[in-house]
Amino acid sequence: MTKQELQKALEPIAQGLFGKQGIRRYERPHFPLRSLETMLKDLTEIPQEEWFAYVFSREPLNGKFQDDQRRRWMEQSIACGREYGRRICQEYSLSTPSELAKAMGMKVTYPTYPEKTDRVLFAEFREPDDIRIYMDGVKKAKKFLERPEISSILGKLEVSELLLAHELFHYVEEKYKKEIYTRREKIRLWSLGPLHNDSTIIALSEIAAMAFARELVKLPYAPYVMDVFLVYGYSPEEASGLYEEMMEFAGRTPCAPEERKDVE
Amino acid sequence: MEYVVGIILLLSFFGLAYYCIKGHNLMIGFLVITILWTVLPLLGTVFASASFIEANPILQYEGSKGLIKILNSIYQSAPEGWGTTLVNVCWGAWFGRVLMDTGIASTLIRKTVELGGDKPMVTIALLNIVTALIFTAMTGAGPVIAIGVIVLPILMSLGVPKAIAMFSFMGSVAAGIYLNPVNFAQYRAFFIQPDEMPDFTLGWYAAHWGYAALLIMLIATTVLAAIYLKKSKTSHAWAAQSRSGASEQRNAPIYTLILPIVPVVLKIWLDFSVIGGFVIAGFLALFLCGRMKGTFKENCQLVNKLYYDGVVDTAPLVGFLLTLPMFNSVASYASPYFKVILGGVMPKNELVVCIVFAVLLCMGLFRGPMTLVGCGAATLGVLSNVASFSVPFLYAVFAIPTITVNIGSCITQSWVAWGLAYTKVESKDFLKLSIPNAYLTGVLQYVAAFILLGGLGAAWFI
Numbered sequence: 101m102t103k104q105e106l107q108k109a110l111e112p113i114a115q116g117l118f119g120k121q122g123i124r125r126y127e128r129p130h131f132p133l134r135s136l137e138t139m140l141k142d143l144t145e146i147p148q149e150e151w152f153a154y155v156f157s158r159e160p161l162n163g164k165f166q167d168d169q170r171r172r173w174m175e176q177s178i179a180c181g182r183e184y185g186r187r188i189c190q191e192y193s194l195s196t197p198s199e200l201a202k203a204m205g206m207k208v209t210y211p212t213y214p215e216k217t218d219r220v221l222f223a224e225f226r227e228p229d230d231i232r233i234y235m236d237g238v239k240k241a242k243k244f245l246e247r248p249e250i251s252s253i254l255g256k257l258e259v260s261e262l263l264l265a266h267e268l269f270h271y272v273e274e275k276y277k278k279e280i281y282t283r284r285e286k287i288r289l290w291s292l293g294p295l296h297n298d299s300t301i302i303a304l305s306e307i308a309a310m311a312f313a314r315e316l317v318k319l320p321y322a323p324y325v326m327d328v329f330l331v332y333g334y335s336p337e338e339a340s341g342l343y344e345e346m347m348e349f350a351g352r353t354p355c356a357p358e359e360r361k362d363v364e
Numbered sequence: 365m366e367y368v369v370g371i372i373l374l375l376s377f378f379g380l381a382y383y384c385i386k387g388h389n390l391m392i393g394f395l396v397i398t399i400l401w402t403v404l405p406l407l408g409t410v411f412a413s414a415s416f417i418e419a420n421p422i423l424q425y426e427g428s429k430g431l432i433k434i435l436n437s438i439y440q441s442a443p444e445g446w447g448t449t450l451v452n453v454c455w456g457a458w459f460g461r462v463l464m465d466t467g468i469a470s471t472l473i474r475k476t477v478e479l480g481g482d483k484p485m486v487t488i489a490l491l492n493i494v495t496a497l498i499f500t501a502m503t504g505a506g507p508v509i510a511i512g513v514i515v516l517p518i519l520m521s522l523g524v525p526k527a528i529a530m531f532s533f534m535g536s537v538a539a540g541i542y543l544n545p546v547n548f549a550q551y552r553a554f555f556i557q558p559d560e561m562p563d564f565t566l567g568w569y570a571a572h573w574g575y576a577a578l579l580i581m582l583i584a585t586t587v588l589a590a591i592y593l594k595k596s597k598t599s600h601a602w603a604a605q606s607r608s609g610a611s612e613q614r615n616a617p618i619y620t621l622i623l624p625i626v627p628v629v630l631k632i633w634l635d636f637s638v639i640g641g642f643v644i645a646g647f648l649a650l651f652l653c654g655r656m657k658g659t660f661k662e663n664c665q666l667v668n669k670l671y672y673d674g675v676v677d678t679a680p681l682v683g684f685l686l687t688l689p690m691f692n693s694v695a696s697y698a699s700p701y702f703k704v705i706l707g708g709v710m711p712k713n714e715l716v717v718c719i720v721f722a723v724l725l726c727m728g729l730f731r732g733p734m735t736l737v738g739c740g741a742a743t744l745g746v747l748s749n750v751a752s753f754s755v756p757f758l759y760a761v762f763a764i765p766t767i768t769v770n771i772g773s774c775i776t777q778s779w780v781a782w783g784l785a786y787t788k789v790e791s792k793d794f795l796k797l798s799i800p801n802a803y804l805t806g807v808l809q810y811v812a813a814f815i816l817l818g819g820l821g822a823a824w825f826i
């Protein structure tokens with residue numbers, strides 16, 4: 101037995117004694133795999149208005165709303181986002197998000213931060229003027245866009261510009277918070293005599309931010325598609341689960357799962 | 365000669381502390397130290413001075429029969445005695461699973477958020493209260509993760525920076541654990557046998573110190589969160605979250621939302637059996653939430669699955685918990701040697717203990733020598749044997765670094781580690797928020813312990 105072999109044989113024992121305390125990861129539900137191409141094709145066909153159920157499923161106050169209300173809010177918030185998109189472009193006479201960000205004096209950074217859990221972070225806006233675009237996912241997306249079958253579905257797409265445009269809206273919203281629809285629309289959570297609590301609805305800001313981003317980068321489909329597209333780079337399985345959920349929320353049937361072999 | 369043994373034992377204690385802090389396997393660490401602490405003190409009796417043996421009856425044993433009796437008490441009776449505690453842990457884990465599966469826990473969180481709305485501070489305060497209440501009944505990484513995946517995204521979508529959301533949630537979980545009957549039984553077993561001192565119940569403990577400890581931690585965490593939030597900047601994130609399970613969406617009927625606290629209330633109020641409380645509240649939850657509508661066979665399978673999942677949640681802890689009682693009992697054989705070395709410097713006065721422990725709170729971090737679920741078990745072995753304190757007081761003294769510091773503020777706690785990965789908060793950013801809280805909360809809790817549990821009568825000593 102050589103020294104190396106001995107070391108290898110003793111390693112499990114040493115690991116058992118001095119190995120790190122293992123932290124048990126909890127197990128996520130499993131989803132059948134689907135090809136990225138089919139998923140993107142299905143999702144890009146969903147009109148923006150029909151995304152309301154998916155969007156509101158992430159809203160903390162969702163339990164208090166009815167579907168017709170959600171639908172109305174969706175339409176109005178989309179209109180709001182579009183309007184501000186046009187307004188800002190005119191105001192600055194610029195049209196790309198990165199130029200706009202510069203003109204608005206935003207501090208934009210592009211950190212590369214590996215992601216690995218069930219919450220994949222794409223971009224962030226911190227008041228007053230700090231925007232971070234997380235490049236790890238964006239780079240993975242770029243790789244997929246080199247494939248003709250993907251780029252024929254998604255068209256000409258700069259993912260980081262789209263993310264930046266979304267975050268810019270949060271800045272714009274803050275700037276016009278006195279008059280903008282997404283901040284003026286409120287619901288009464290409870291009232292007790294003279295006491296009451298009125299709250300804005302966070303989902304409205306997010307809907308408007310998506311519509312704003314779509315307006316700025318002239319995207320032919322709803323930006324929610326990015327959720328699946330960007331997550332796919334980390335976990336095709338999670339992306340498939342997300343796709344299933346989106347299709348069900350839009351009242352459509354998810355496509356049949358693929359055989360394992362041709363999925364990367 | 366007893367001095368030499370004492371010094372070797374002391375060195376091994378520091379060795380263990382180092383081993384724990386480095387994050388190595390606790391179960392093996394304690395097993396090795398138990399063997400060492402068995403061999404050294406018993407071998408030491410052969411060489412020690414006659415006066416030393418005479419002064420310590422615990423070290424007097426007759427021949428091989430006496431020796432075997434000692435060994436049996438360490439390696440057999442001690443872990444067996446812990447069995448009662450373990451059963452509580454398993455049933456508690458089952459109950460936690462029931463609350464998650466029925467959607468009671470998630471409904472409770474959602475209803476709470478619907479009261480607070482977009483005002484982050486109001487929502488944080490309300491969520492902290494509800495989280496603490498829930499974790500008086502649930503414990504273990506499984507339930508914390510299940511509630512965390514609901515609470516954390518909500519806080520983040522309200523614009524609360526992720527580190528503050530993490531800090532506030534983890535602090536409230538730990539606050540709830542102060543009244544958790546399962547944790548109480550578990551830590552109580554470090555100090556006395558389960559059947560010893562029957563008056564030291566959860567009810568007595570809660571009334572004399574537990575409520576205060578919970579409130580201090582809850583209020584300190586919330587106030588600090590408010591201060592941090594004031595100083596920080598709101599953030600909006602675009603993130604994709606995949607769904608984590610059907611139970612999250614399930615709506616439990618309003619009147620079932622009271623069930624999480626039923627076992628604890630029964631235990632504190634009537635000293636009703638903890639497991640009985642879990643069984644009653646658990647099955648009530650399953651029936652009232654319509655989870656028992658299937659055939660008899662399906663229902664059995666569901667109950668069984670929940671039990672299985674619950675036990676798996678607690679598995680990493682169980683191995684450690686089963687070696688620990690051996691160590692606890694071996695510590696009493698090592699203590700005469702420690703007394704020789706440390707007798708002069710160990711604090712014997714309650715006020716001094718409170719001050720020393722409050723200053724050394726940070727040593728509860730990283731499984732250091734203050735936390736019971738780490739090297740602190742050894743410190744307790746030494747302290748309780750060289751000086752005499754009442755059991756409730758000593759319980760509080762060690763519960764603070766264990767719960768406030770280790771469970772609530774340290775990144776070595778399994779669910780805190782999960783939270784860091786989930787929210788992508790850097791360890792140092794979390795510790796920057798949690799360590800001030802550990803000190804603020806800990807110091808106030810020591811003050812409360814000294815006032816409320818200091819100077820107890822002879823009935824509380826062993």
Ligand SMILES: [Zn+2]
Nearest residue numbers: 306309600601
């Ligand atoms: Zn946004």
